[in-house]
Amino acid sequence: MSEILGAEGVPPSATPPPRDGPVQPEGWSKPRGYSNGYVVGATLFVAGQIAWTPEQSLVGRGDFGVQFDQALGNVRAVLDAAACPPERVGRVTVYVTDKNAYVGALPAVGAAWRRHFGRHYPAMALVQVADLLEDGAMVEIEATAVLP
Numbered sequence: 001m002s003e004i005l006g007a008e009g010v011p012p013s014a015t016p017p018p019r020d021g022p023v024q025p026e027g028w029s030k031p032r033g034y035s036n037g038y039v040v041g042a043t044l045f046v047a048g049q050i051a052w053t054p055e056q057s058l059v060g061r062g063d064f065g066v067q068f069d070q071a072l073g074n075v076r077a078v079l080d081a082a083a084c085p086p087e088r089v090g091r092v093t094v095y096v097t098d099k100n101a102y103v104g105a106l107p108a109v110g111a112a113w114r115r116h117f118g119r120h121y122p123a124m125a126l127v128q129v130a131d132l133l134e135d136g137a138m139v140e141i142e143a144t145a146v147l148p
Contacts, residue, residue, distance in 0.1 A: 025081040028054045037078040042147045044082050048095065048140040049074035050132065061136045064101040065108025069115070071141045076116045079145060086117045089145040092124045097138050099128045 023037030023044065024030065037046045051059050051067035052074065060066025079086055096102045102109065122143075132140050 023078055023082045025054070025077040028077075029056050036074075037082055039082060039147065044079070044084050044088075044145040044147055046075050046078045046143040046145070048142040049078070050134055050137040050140050052134075058134060058136050060138075062138075064096075064098075064105040064138050065112070067138045068102075068105065068109050068141075069112035071139050072112050072116045075141050075143050079143075082145075082147065084145050084147050087120045088148060089117070089120065089122045089143050091144045092122055093142050094124065094126045095129050095132065095140040095142075096126065097129060097131060099126070101138060102126065 019039055020041070021039060022035035023039060025036065028036065031047075034047055036049070037044055039045075049071045051070035053059060053070075059070050075092075076086060079089070094102075132138075
């Protein structure tokens with residue numbers, strides 16, 4: 001038996017993903033002057049995410065692995081808020097303040113990646129920067145995805 005679909009091609013009981021506008025994970029503090037995610041057409045742009053809790057408190061000071069896990073989890077939260085599975089991410093950019101800290105934390109980075117993205121490995125760039133806006137932040141991760 002076929003399912004009746006709504007105007008957007010989704011079951012009427014399903015919540016369609018946001019279109020052409022900001023994406024805000026539930027329970028997160030609202031950002032000022034930017035959006036955590038933004039949809040244009042079928043493309044989701046995830047803003048740079050650091051190791052903030054939903055209340056914007058930095059976790060893992062001095063621990064690259066903990067910060068990477070939280071930042072990547074934040075990227076995943078924005079994807080989830082847009083009803084976008086991680087397999088739809090086509091590009092990730094990782095900004096680090098110390099590439100040696102990244103290399104030293106590769107086992108933790110790999111474990112965090114598999115926890116949040118499984119075995120999906122999109123196009124990726126790693127860029128070392130002089131500093132990040134939030135004091136103590138060691139990593140910031142942004143992504144681009146195509147909505148299903």
